[in-house]
Amino acid sequence: xxxxxxxxxxxxxxxxxxxxxxxxxxxxxxxxxxxxxxxxxxxxxxxxxxxxxxxxxxxxxxxxxxxxxxxxxxxxxxxxxxxxxxxxxxxxxxxxxxxxxxxxxxxxxxxxxxxxxxxxxxxxxxxxxxxxxxxxxxxxxxxxxxxxxxxxxxxxxxxxxxxxxxxxxxxxxxxxxxxxxxxxxxxxxxxxxxxxxxxxxxxxxxxxxxxxxxxxxxxxxxxxxxxxxxxxxxxxxxxxxxxxxxxxxxxxxxxxxxxxxxxxxxxxxxxxxxxxxxxxxxxxxxxxx
Numbered sequence: 001x002x003x004x005x006x007x008x009x010x011x012x013x014x015x016x017x018x019x020x021x022x023x024x025x026x027x028x029x030x031x032x033x034x035x036x037x038x039x040x041x042x043x044x045x046x047x048x049x050x051x052x053x054x055x056x057x058x059x060x061x062x063x064x065x066x067x068x069x070x071x072x073x074x075x076x077x078x079x080x081x082x083x084x085x086x087x088x089x090x091x092x093x094x095x096x097x098x099x100x101x102x103x104x105x106x107x108x109x110x111x112x113x114x115x116x117x118x119x120x121x122x123x124x125x126x127x128x129x130x131x132x133x134x135x136x137x138x139x140x141x142x143x144x145x146x147x148x149x150x151x152x153x154x155x156x157x158x159x160x161x162x163x164x165x166x167x168x169x170x171x172x173x174x175x176x177x178x179x180x181x182x183x184x185x186x187x188x189x190x191x192x193x194x195x196x197x198x199x200x201x202x203x204x205x206x207x208x209x210x211x212x213x214x215x216x217x218x219x220x221x222x223x224x225x226x227x228x229x230x231x232x233x234x235x236x237x238x239x240x241x242x243x244x245x246x247x248x249x250x251x252x253x254x255x256x257x258x259x260x261x262x263x264x265x266x267x268x269x270x271x272x273x274x275x276x277x278x279x280x281x282x283x284x285x286x287x288x289x
Contacts, residue, residue: 013064056192085112115231116227118232126246
C-alpha cells in the first residue's frame with residue numbers, strides 16, 4: 001500500500017493506493033464513519049487486477065476538513081472525487097455515504113464512471129421515498145436526525161469514541177472491529193475529529209419522517225438521477241440501517257443493474273465477507289467483457 005497527499009481543487013487529501021498504476025483504476029469511496037484505509041480487505045484481494053485508489057474523503061482522516069456545514073454539499077464531495085479521477089473514466093465503488101458520492105459521479109459526471117459498484121449504499125430516490133414514508137426505514141433512520149443535532153460530535157467523541165463504536169455496531173456483527181483495525185480507525189477519528197464527517201448529514205437535503213408520520217415530498221428531478229453505466233449492487237441482507245425498501249425501484253434509475261444478495265452479512269459486508277465481495281466484483285466485470 002502507498003499513502004500520499006494529493007491536492008484536489010486546491011485542498012489536500014490523503015490517498016491510499018494498491019496495485020500497479022498501469023492496471024485499470026478502481027476508485028473506492030468509504031462511508032461514515034470510516035476512512036480510506038478501511039478498504040484494505042477488498043483492495044488487497046483486487047490489487048492483482050486493478051489499481052485500487054481509496055481517498056480519505058472530505059472531513060475524514062488527514063484530508064481537507066472545513067468547519068462549515070455547507071462545505072459538505074454533495075456537489076462539493078462529487079467535485080473532490082472528479083478531480084481525483086482526472087480526464088479518463090474509471091470503475092467507481094462506494095459503500096454507505098461513499099455510495100452517495102459514487103451515485104453522484106455516475107449521475108452528474110457520467111463521463112468519468114465506466115462501471116458503478118455499490119455495497120450496502122442507496123440511490124437517493126428510493127432512499128428518500130422510504131425515509132419519507134413513515135415506515136420501517138423512517139424508524140431505522142432516526143439516528144440521522146440525532147446526528148444532525150449540535151451536540152453530536154461531543155457525545156460520540158467522549159470516552160475514546162465509546163458511543164461512536166456502539167453506533168457502528170448496534171444490531172450488526174462488529175466482531176471485525178477490534179485490535180489493530182479498531183485502533184487504526186480511532187487514529188483516523190483523532191486526526192479529523194468528527195465535525196466534518198457529521199456535517200455530511202447536516203448538509204444533506206434528505207428528509208427523515210417521524211415513524212408513523214409520512215411526509216409528502218416535492219417532485220424530484222427524476223430525469224437527472226439515472227445511472228447509464230453498468231451497475232452492480234452488493235447487498236448484505238442483515239443491514240439494520242438500510243432496509244430492503246431503501247432499494248425498492250432502483251432498476252427504474254439503473255436499467256443495467258445486477259444485484260448480488262448476501263444473506264449472511266449486514267451493513268459491514270466488505271469487512272465480513274471480503275472474499276465473496278471481491279469475487280462478485282471480478283465475476284461481474286468478467287461477464288461484461
